[in-house]
Amino acid sequence: MSLERGRVLAVDPGEKRIGLAISDPTGTIANPLLVLKHVSRIADAANIVQIAQEWGVVEIVIGQAVELDGMPGVMGRKAQRLAEAIRSQTEIPVILWDESGSTQTARNARKKMGVKQSQRRGHMDDLAAAVILQSYLNSRDSIFPVEEG
Template sequence: MSGRILAVDPGEKRIGLAISDETACIANPLGVVTHTARDADAQTVAQIAAENQAARIIVGQALDASGEVGPAARKAQRFADALRLHTDLPVELWDESGSTKAAQSARREMGVSRKKRSGHLDDLAAAIILQTYLDAKHD
């Protein structure tokens, strides 16, 4: 697999973004987009994918504890569907379970102060989602 991959962590208030390097081995946080409306958000993410020369887009999908599709996962599916209307790039759903907790742990391990740690974790969570995807695809 080669080419940059954009990961999207869709949330209620913010959308976290991460991008891989050109070899699709390393994920890096890219930033956060404030949620407005599904179609507008999809258009913004498609534009960011184009600006970053992404070859593929991964959308984080939170499955429930039994691995089933719940309300949050359905929202991610609808966002992925909207995104497909704004780009010709492949759009793939990827299990994001535990990414926010992993982002919180990573911030704590990096020595980020409790006050700063309470800020948004969305782009770091997107990077964790992307790194799990990249690791799985390279195995």
């Protein structure tokens, strides 16, 4: 079974900023892309769709915070509404993905890379989006392994 691969865009929605990450063309490796300033749901969705089209992505993954009971919290519901706004503006599939712990994972990664504490204080929205995206890509590949050869 062959699965179409291509670039995937991940979105880490926040109160003030939205982190974006993009995969390589094979949909295997996540890389931080950029950080958008939150404007409004409709404007944010339009910006995300425009970036997705510019990069030729085949899927958009939205990080969604879920509570311990598995239900979306306040930010998770905001992520759902952003996903709906994006879906209304594009035919590109939009997937909600559990983002639990992505910011902490990004923080720990910067620490392991030897980034000084004073430099770790800034926003990490794009790195958190890369963590979300890599998690999604890894799980997708465990379900549909990439065929060698």
